[in-house]
Amino acid sequence: MKQHNLHSIPGLSVVTAKSTPKSMPVSMPTNVAPIRDAVCTVVRTIVGLLCALFFSSLVSAQTPPSGGSEPLYDVYQLSAEAQIDVANDLMTVNLVATATGSDAAELANKINSTMGWAVNKLGPFTDIDTKTLDYQTHPQYERNGSRIKGWVASQSIQLETDNFEQAGDAIQLLQERMQVQGMRLKAKAATRENAEEQLINTALESFKRRAKLVQTNMGATGYRVMNLSINTNGSGGHYPRQDHMRGAVMMSESADGPAIEAGTSAVTVHLNGQIQLE
Numbered sequence: 466m467k468q469h470n471l472h473s474i475p476g477l478s479v480v481t482a483k484s485t486p487k488s489m490p491v492s493m494p495t496n497v498a499p500i501r502d503a504v505c506t507v508v509r510t511i512v513g514l515l516c517a518l519f520f521s522s523l524v525s526a527q528t529p530p531s532g533g534s535e536p537l538y539d540v541y542q543l544s545a546e547a548q549i550d551v552a553n554d555l556m557t558v559n560l561v562a563t564a565t566g567s568d569a570a571e572l573a574n575k576i577n578s579t580m581g582w583a584v585n586k587l588g589p590f591t592d593i594d595t596k597t598l599d600y601q602t603h604p605q606y607e608r609n610g611s612r613i614k615g616w617v618a619s620q621s622i623q624l625e626t627d628n629f630e631q632a633g634d635a636i637q638l639l640q641e642r643m644q645v646q647g648m649r650l651k652a653k654a655a656t657r658e659n660a661e662e663q664l665i666n667t668a669l670e671s672f673k674r675r676a677k678l679v680q681t682n683m684g685a686t687g688y689r690v691m692n693l694s695i696n697t698n699g700s701g702g703h704y705p706r707q708d709h710m711r712g713a714v715m716m717s718e719s720a721d722g723p724a725i726e727a728g729t730s731a732v733t734v735h736l737n738g739q740i741q742l743e
Contacts (some may be wrong), residue, residue, distance in 0.1 A: 539742035540691065541679050544673040546736070549662040550729040551657065553650040554627050558636060559598070560643040563619040569602060572618035576600065579642050583622050592628035597621070614661050621646055627653065629725045654732040660699045664734035668695075676740045685742035693738035 466651040562579040564572045580597060587595050605615040622643070626632050636645065652660075672693075680688045 474506040479509075490632040495511050499542070512684045537741075539683070539685065541673050541742070542737075543672060543740060544737045545615055545675065545737070546733065547667040547671065548731060548733040549660055550731055551652045551660045553652055553730055554656055555651055555653045556624075556626055556629060556632050556725070556727075557651075559621050559646040559648075560623045560624070560636070560639050561621045562643050563617065565605065565615055565617050567615045569618070570601065572616055573600070575617050576620050580620055580622065581641060583639055586638050587624070587635060588738065590626075590631045591641045592631050593624050593626040593635055596623045596625075598623060605665045624664040629727065633725055650725075650727055651708055652732070654661060657730070660732040661734060663696060664697075664732060668734045668736045672736050672738065679740065682740060683742055687743040688740045689743065691741050693736065696735040696737075698733045698735070 560583070562576055563585070563653045564575040564579075566572050568577075584595065584597070587593060600618070600620045602616055602618040604613040605617055606612070622639075624632060624635060675687050676690070680686075
């Protein structure tokens with residue numbers, strides 16, 4: 466059989482496959498690799514820090530505040546309070562001397578004279594501690610405020626005592642030339658301290674009763690106190706100030722001494738703590 470060359474047959478075209486060109490390597494700019502490495506380093510650092518924070522938070526959540534390895538379980542927060550009213554046994558009274566006029570120097574002399582008189586009058590009252598306070602002066606203006614028409618001068622004297630009978634007599638005497646500016650009744654520091662010591666014992670007993678109640682109800686064999694804070698708050702005495710001030714004004718017109726009602730002050734002890742059942 467005669468063979469024909471395909472290329473020599475008329476009207477027949479032969480398409481020959483061309484070889485696929487080899488892939489050319491892509492060249493990367495020389496400055497990209499360092500940037501890539503730097504970014505990878507930053508990412509690895511951030512991930513490491515986040516992991517460290519996560520695991521450290523888990524550890525801190527499972528360990529007690531003391532830093533030990535024992536986990537916190539069966540922990541209860543308890544509080545207790547005890548309060549008592551103690552009698553006010555210390556009085557502080559301020560009396561003021563005032564004078565008005567156009568001559569400031571003359572006013573100062575009047576005030577000094579009144580203060581000297583008061584100190585002399587208080588001499589026999591040996592249970593009263595006396596202290597003079599600052600001298601003050603300020604101008605008085607005319608109604609339209611255009612100019613000064615005079616001066617007002619004042620000075621106070623402070624009395625402190627636990628002898629209320631002497632205080633009443635002294636106030637009555639000084640009101641001949643002075644006015645009561647303010648009065649405060651409170652418990653002395655030693656009185657508050659004695660009351661606080663008693664209240665601490667009471668509050669501790671209450672705290673232990675509550676801890677025992679929790680232990681019994683939870684079926685535990687015992688408990689231990691993890692922490693305990695004791696706070697005291699001895700407030701000053703309260704009284705109707707307007708009534709006392711009104712009585713002081715009326716005393717200047719009466720020969721009788723002032724009737725002083727000492728009242729009471731509240732002393733409070735707060736306990737807050739944690740227990741752990743065993």
